Amino acid sequence: MQLLRLEVKNWCQHKYRECVFTRGLVAVIGKIGSGKSNLLGAICWLLTGENPNNGLKMENVSQLARPDEPSYAKLEFEHAGHSVVVVRHLLPEKEQSTIFVDGVEAARGDKAVTAHIERLLGIDSKFISRFVLVAQNEIFAFIEDGASEVDKFFQKLFGTAFAEKCHDTINKQLNKLVIPEVPDPVTVLEAQNNELEIKINELSEEVNKLPTISVFMEAQTGQQKILQDWQARTKFAEHLASTEAAIAECGEQLSAVDAACSSYYGNLASISQELAEAQEAGDKAKAALDNLIVYRQLAEAKLAADKRLNQISALRNSRNEPPALSDDEFNELVNTIATLELRLNERQKFVTTFDSDSVAACPTCGTAASNLKPAVDDAKTEIIALAECVSDGKQKIAAATAGKEARLAWEKEEAKLSAEAAQLRDSVSTLDNFQAPAADEPELLKVITEYEKLKAAKTELDKLAQKEKEKKANILGRLDNLKQQKDELSEKISAIAVTQADATLAQSTLDVLSRQCVQRQTLEKQLTQLEFERTSLVEKIAATRDTEFQAATLREWSATATAAKDALKIAPRIVAKRNLQRLEIAVNELLQIFNVDFFVRAATDDSPTFVAEFLDGRKQPAKRLSYGQKTVLALAFRVAVNALFAEQIGLLALDEPTAYLDQQRIKALAPVLERLRELSTARGLQCLLVTHETSLAHLFESAVELDA
Numbered sequence: 001m002q003l004l005r006l007e008v009k010n011w012c013q014h015k016y017r018e019c020v021f022t023r024g025l026v027a028v029i030g031k032i033g034s035g036k037s038n039l040l041g042a043i044c045w046l047l048t049g050e051n052p053n054n055g056l057k058m059e060n061v062s063q064l065a066r067p068d069e070p071s072y073a074k075l076e077f078e079h080a081g082h083s084v085v086v087v088r089h090l091l092p093e094k095e096q097s098t099i100f101v102d103g104v105e106a107a108r109g110d111k112a113v114t115a116h117i118e119r120l121l122g123i124d125s126k127f128i129s130r131f132v133l134v135a136q137n138e139i140f141a142f143i144e145d146g147a148s149e150v151d152k153f154f155q156k157l158f159g160t161a162f163a164e165k166c167h168d169t170i171n172k173q174l175n176k177l178v179i180p181e182v183p184d185p186v187t188v189l190e191a192q193n194n195e196l197e198i199k200i201n202e203l204s205e206e207v208n209k210l211p212t213i214s215v216f217m218e219a220q221t222g223q224q225k226i227l228q229d230w231q232a233r234t235k236f237a238e239h240l241a242s243t244e245a246a247i248a249e250c251g252e253q254l255s256a257v258d259a260a261c262s263s264y265y266g267n268l269a270s271i272s273q274e275l276a277e278a279q280e281a282g283d284k285a286k287a288a289l290d291n292l293i294v295y296r297q298l299a300e301a302k303l304a305a306d307k308r309l310n311q312i313s314a315l316r317n318s319r320n321e322p323p324a325l326s327d328d329e330f331n332e333l334v335n336t337i338a339t340l341e342l343r344l345n346e347r348q349k350f351v352t353t354f355d356s357d358s359v360a361a362c363p364t365c366g367t368a369a370s371n372l373k374p375a376v377d378d379a380k381t382e383i384i385a386l387a388e389c390v391s392d393g394k395q396k397i398a399a400a401t402a403g404k405e406a407r408l409a410w411e412k413e414e415a416k417l418s419a420e421a422a423q424l425r426d427s428v429s430t431l432d433n434f435q436a437p438a439a440d441e442p443e444l445l446k447v448i449t450e451y452e453k454l455k456a457a458k459t460e461l462d463k464l465a466q467k468e469k470e471k472k473a474n475i476l477g478r479l480d481n482l483k484q485q486k487d488e489l490s491e492k493i494s495a496i497a498v499t500q501a502d503a504t505l506a507q508s509t510l511d512v513l514s515r516q517c518v519q520r521q522t523l524e525k526q527l528t529q530l531e532f533e534r535t536s537l538v539e540k541i542a543a544t545r546d547t548e549f550q551a552a553t554l555r556e557w558s559a560t561a562t563a564a565k566d567a568l569k570i571a572p573r574i575v576a577k578r579n580l581q582r583l584e585i586a587v588n589e590l591l592q593i594f595n596v597d598f599f600v601r602a603a604t605d606d607s608p609t610f611v612a613e614f615l616d617g618r619k620q621p622a623k624r625l626s627y628g629q630k631t632v633l634a635l636a637f638r639v640a641v642n643a644l645f646a647e648q649i650g651l652l653a654l655d656e657p658t659a660y661l662d663q664q665r666i667k668a669l670a671p672v673l674e675r676l677r678e679l680s681t682a683r684g685l686q687c688l689l690v691t692h693e694t695s696l697a698h699l700f701e702s703a704v705e706l707d708a
Contacts (some may be wrong), residue, residue: 021688200530351380
């Protein structure tokens with residue numbers, strides 16, 4: 001991987017910064033606070049999605065940025081012949097990260113972009129942040145971390161993490177492994193199966209001695225037919241006996257009905273003769289009785305009419321004829337009063353007009369108002385007299401009108417009473433022509449009653465005689481049906497030749513067959529149960545064989561897996577130790593360039609670390625070296641590692657690697673950089689160093705210098 005160009009906008013201290021990187025050795029130089037490490041952090045964020053700077057993602061926005069300005073970082077690099085551009089945003093917050101490969105968008109979104117970079121480089125983001133872009137606080141990771149962290153460091157470096165995963169996976173499988181137990185071995189089960197075979201054969205022989213179901217069904221059908229025929233014959237005989245009893249009962253009922261009919265018809269003949277004789281007398285009595293009733297009704301009507309005539313005469317005598325004016329007199333009175341009212345209105349108008357100071361003279365004749373005063377006074381006197389006359393006249397008109405209405409009402413009532421009296425007199429004259437009948441009412445009622453009794457008795461006898469006649473017809477119909485039924489039953493009984501002895505023998509045969517059938521079914525059920533047990537046992541034998549084979553296989557696998565697990569447990573340390581031994585020569589060569597008084601050896605206790613051996617014979621773990629010594633060892637180790645993996649990684653970035661070096665060691669950095677330059681030329685390794693030592697700028701092929 002070769003970095004080409006970094007662009008940041010509103011990133012930490014940088015309002016806007018563009019850095020162009022050359023191949024080979026590149027330095028990012030600037031004094032403390034110039035934002036060197038933040039640029040390395042931007043590269044790390046772009047490649048891994050993890051921001052190494054302190055604080056939240058949004059806290060990395062430059063304080064110089066305006067609210068509406070974007071904040072982003074953009075990196076261009078080459079890898080395996082591909083041109084790649086990665087862009088990640090702080091602002092706007094909704095803007096998504098993107099990656100372009102050879103000018104085509106390959107992924108969008110933080111996680112998707114990181115995953116695509118990991119696939120493209122063939123390494124994960126943790127490897128990049130530990131071995132490619134090494135932050136200042138990570139340069140001593142392989143020296144100062146705890147044992148487990150150092151193990152993970154070298155597993156990641158040498159690719160042995162998969163061995164640990166395999167070890168854990170096998171261990172989990174071994175912990176979950178359950179070797180099945182076999183309660184009964186196959187030999188015991190096979191012995192049980194042989195015993196079942198013997199029992200099944202014995203039962204089969206017993207079953208074969210008994211008739212089969214088809215034989216039983218055939219024999220049962222014949223015997224049941226005999227029983228059914230006998231049962232039918234018995235039923236027909238019982239029905240025949242009851243039919244003969246019913247025929248005898250019908251004969252007795254028919255004799256009784258014939259006697260009743262003869263009695264009813266004799267009585268009917270006698271009553272009919274008496275009724276014929278009494279009919280004429282009864283009809284005459286009815287007519288006489290009807291005339292008597294009419295006569296009584298007419299007599300009552302005549303008395304009522306006479307009574308009403310007397311009432312009308314008394315009423316007419318008590319009513320006085322009201323006096324009334326004639327039409328001429330009434331019209332004359334009305335005209336007189338109308339004339340007086342007209343005169344009164346004229347006088348009132350005259351007085352109203354001239355009895356006022358507002359009128360000076362008569363508008364018609366021109367007479368002065370003062371000359372008309374006597375006429376006004378006369379008019380006032382005349383008005384009083386006229387008003388009294390008009391009032392009296394109106395009262396007379398009202399009285400005449402009331403008298404006229406009373407006269408009309410009297411005349412109307414008088415005409416009504418006269419008409420009613422005339423009608424009543426006509427009715428009375430008509431009623432006088434009716435004569436009272438000669439016969440007495442009780443005698444007439446007696447004759448009529450006797451006639452009606454005879455008539456009712458005949459009607460009742462007719463009903464009884466008809467009922468007995470219908471009863472006789474029903475008995476005759478039932479008797480015919482019973483006789484026909486008797487003949488049919490006799491024919492059915494004659495057609496059945498089965499005797500009671502046949503039926504008894506058939507029942508006995510059926511009982512024997514039934515017992516044999518039950519016995520066979522019981523034996524077959526036992527046989528089926530034994531065969532089921534044999535089938536289950538055979539399946540159990542097969543399953544037991546499988547279980548025994550599975551148990552043996554699992555025991556063999558457990559032994560193999562345990563051996564593999566033990567091998568995988570020590571494999572990462574063996575690989576790490578061998579790789580550390582491979583790195584010893586390169587690291588010690590670089591330590592000689594730094595002119596230190598010690599060299600390193602891989603630890604002999606299988607722990608993945610170095611032990612420093614001093615020229616005076618002292619030995620101590622790398623963890624106990626001074627910061628300056630650790631820095632020299634870390635630089636030598638980092639350069640050696642990246643030299644080893646230069647072709648796969650192609651990039652090494654170190655943040656402030658000279659922080660703990662004295663001036664003598666810093667001067668010794670030149671040959672180290674020369675070694676890196678050789679690696680760059682031979683294997684294409686690009687090395688990026690972030691430092692505040694401006695004196696080192698001339699040692700690099702290019703430098704990005706930052707202002708404070």
